[in-house]
Amino acid sequence: MGLLRRFRGDQERLSRDIVEEGDPGALETVGGVDAAYVGEHAHVxxxxxxxESLEPRETAVADVAVEFPYIPTYLAYRELPPIEEAFSRLRTRPDVLLIDGHGRLHPALFGIACLAGLRLGLPTIGVAKHPLRGRPAPGRRRRDGAIPLEIDGVVRGYAWRPPRSSRTLYVSVGHGLSLDAALRIVRETTRDRHPEPLRIADLLAKKRKDVKNGKGGS
Known part of the structure; x- marks a missing residue:
């Protein structure tokens, strides 16, 4: 518990370095990362x-042994090292990176998308499938159906359900751009249920997991 308290203190301290303003403007590329696990091995x-087309220009995979256990709200300490390894194998640096996990919608305002943004030095967006923190802001639903989510009276993210999906996505800033820009990018890159870069990364991570664990694939 002492170690977790130290990590929480680190999260709260680093959260003050997060930039939540700016708009990347016209994007050329959008990145995504995701991981699939077998025991303590991550396939990322x-x-x-x-x-514009949302077609993949480049992909990379990595297989990394993880040392930190799965503990809710401390996902970054488990998943970021494998993410950094896969990201380092890309030749192309994306204009913005989507992370399967939370950014500012986090008890310490510092989810995995925040740490990734600081460590990788580029704008990041957290896109999560399940809520972790944040309450709907009264009477502030947007025209596009996104519901602002507040933490301590400040809007830190959006709950948004893609038009062709029955499941809600939880969108928040990781680092380096405004919340409105983050939501716009997520909306523009979503064809079906999830943003395309994350959907493709998810499929590739699962395929890599199956191949490395003798379940077929090529």
Whole structure:
């Protein structure tokens, strides 16, 4: 518990370094990373997509033994090292990176997308499938259906359900751009249920996991 308290203190301290303003403008590329696990081994995929066609320009995979256990709200300490390894194998640096996990919608305002943004030095967006923190802001639903989520009276993210999906996504800033820009990028890159860079990264990570664990694939 002492170690977790130290990590929480680190999160709260680093959260003050997060930038939540700016707009990357017209994007050329959008990246995504995701991981699939077998025990304590992470199979991670990183993808860089063309921002207009959403087709992948480059992909990379990595297989990394993880040392930190799965503990809710401390996901970054488990997943970021494998993510960094896969990301380092890309030749193309994306204009913005989507992370399967939370950014500012986190008890310490510092989820995995925040740490990734600081460590990798580029704009990041957290896109999570399940809520962790944040309450709907009264009477502030947007025209696009996104519901602002507040933490301590400040809007830190959006709950948004893609038009062709029955499941809600939880979108928040990781680092280096405004919340409105983050939501716009997520909306523009989503064709079905998830943003394309994350959907492709998820498929590649699962395929890599199956191949490395003798379940077929090529």
């Amino acid at each position: 995929a990183a993808v860089v997509c063309d921002a």
